Amino acid sequence: MFINGASAISPLPVFDAVSAGVNVVPVLTQRGKVTEPDYGSLIDQKLIRRMSRIIRMGVATAMDALKQAGIQDPDAILTGTAYGCLEDTGIFLKRLVENKEEMLTPTAFIQSTHNTVGAQVALLLKCHSYNNTYVQRSHSFELSLMDARLWLTENPGSSVLVGAADELTDYSYALLERFAQFRNQWGGEGAAYFLVQSESNSASWARIEQIYTLFQPDLEEITAFATKLSEEQNGIDLLLSGMESGDVNADQYARIHGFIGEDIPVIHYKQYCGSYPTATAFACWLGAFWLKTGKVDAGSLQLNAPKRILIYQTDSMGYHSFILLKSC
Numbered sequence: 001m002f003i004n005g006a007s008a009i010s011p012l013p014v015f016d017a018v019s020a021g022v023n024v025v026p027v028l029t030q031r032g033k034v035t036e037p038d039y040g041s042l043i044d045q046k047l048i049r050r051m052s053r054i055i056r057m058g059v060a061t062a063m064d065a066l067k068q069a070g071i072q073d074p075d076a077i078l079t080g081t082a083y084g085c086l087e088d089t090g091i092f093l094k095r096l097v098e099n100k101e102e103m104l105t106p107t108a109f110i111q112s113t114h115n116t117v118g119a120q121v122a123l124l125l126k127c128h129s130y131n132n133t134y135v136q137r138s139h140s141f142e143l144s145l146m147d148a149r150l151w152l153t154e155n156p157g158s159s160v161l162v163g164a165a166d167e168l169t170d171y172s173y174a175l176l177e178r179f180a181q182f183r184n185q186w187g188g189e190g191a192a193y194f195l196v197q198s199e200s201n202s203a204s205w206a207r208i209e210q211i212y213t214l215f216q217p218d219l220e221e222i223t224a225f226a227t228k229l230s231e232e233q234n235g236i237d238l239l240l241s242g243m244e245s246g247d248v249n250a251d252q253y254a255r256i257h258g259f260i261g262e263d264i265p266v267i268h269y270k271q272y273c274g275s276y277p278t279a280t281a282f283a284c285w286l287g288a289f290w291l292k293t294g295k296v297d298a299g300s301l302q303l304n305a306p307k308r309i310l311i312y313q314t315d316s317m318g319y320h321s322f323i324l325l326k327s328c
Helices: 053-069 086-098 116-125 137-154 170-178 219-232 250-260 279-293
Strands: 002-009 076-080 130-134 159-166 190-197 206-215 238-241 266-268 295-298 301-304 308-314 319-326
Touching: 002 053, 002 279, 053 086, 053 116, 053 159, 053 190, 076 116, 076 137, 086 170, 116 130, 130 137, 137 159, 137 190, 137 206, 137 279, 137 319, 159 279, 190 279, 206 219, 206 279, 219 319, 238 279, 279 295, 279 308, 279 319
Parallel strands: 076 130, 076 159, 238 266, 238 308
Antiparallel strands: 002 190, 002 206, 159 190, 206 319, 295 301, 308 319
């Protein structure tokens, strides 16, 4: 399936990257907050005031992706999120305690559910088509992509809006930091949406060639899969890795990189967006952006005319995912 529109909001100012460009440099911080764009050009001002931060991020990226693709009413809306609307969840729980479970307004609860972002996009578009939200930890975005691929297989010629969003609040950051979640990587957040179709056009960004997910595989299974994938694609030009050298699963990454090819450049994409479950959505945007522009420009690493970019992600729960992007 082809990415015919893509938009992201992250700690890096990437929202207008196609027109204004972006300097892809590491974000040096312990907690990365997104660089929010001017929402007024995409969302009615009266509605913006009622939206929480994650809803604004999700709606803005969804509307921008649709605008790029020239689509007003997608045939399906698919969203991945691990944490949902944490800000509204925190507000609701705080009021629950303060008011002793009495006289609670329902707004914060209604906006705290995981499917709020996808639902809000559908409401604004007046879209009554298939709408689903996946809440599967760090596999949430990947499963949304798989559902999009199935939908396009069964409905050729249709268009699917697929994306992911997760936010980091004061409450969640404090809790996750206590559990050493950010020991090796700083905390991040972000949102990204893609308009995917079964056919390409002149505005296409990239092609999503392969999507694979594994749960608690052994090293032999991972390396065998990585070897097969590399051979089928006649090599990989760039590996976008969600791992760092301090990760407990670093030996698995080293093994995979060894079988794909020692001379293949590697970029740890979480240095740009931070660590959060659906960070692969940002990696997908970044890889598609580089394929669209025809150049990888990340500090000292310069790569012209990349053809295949592989995104690899794993976490402490044993989830592994591979997303292969190809130039159109």
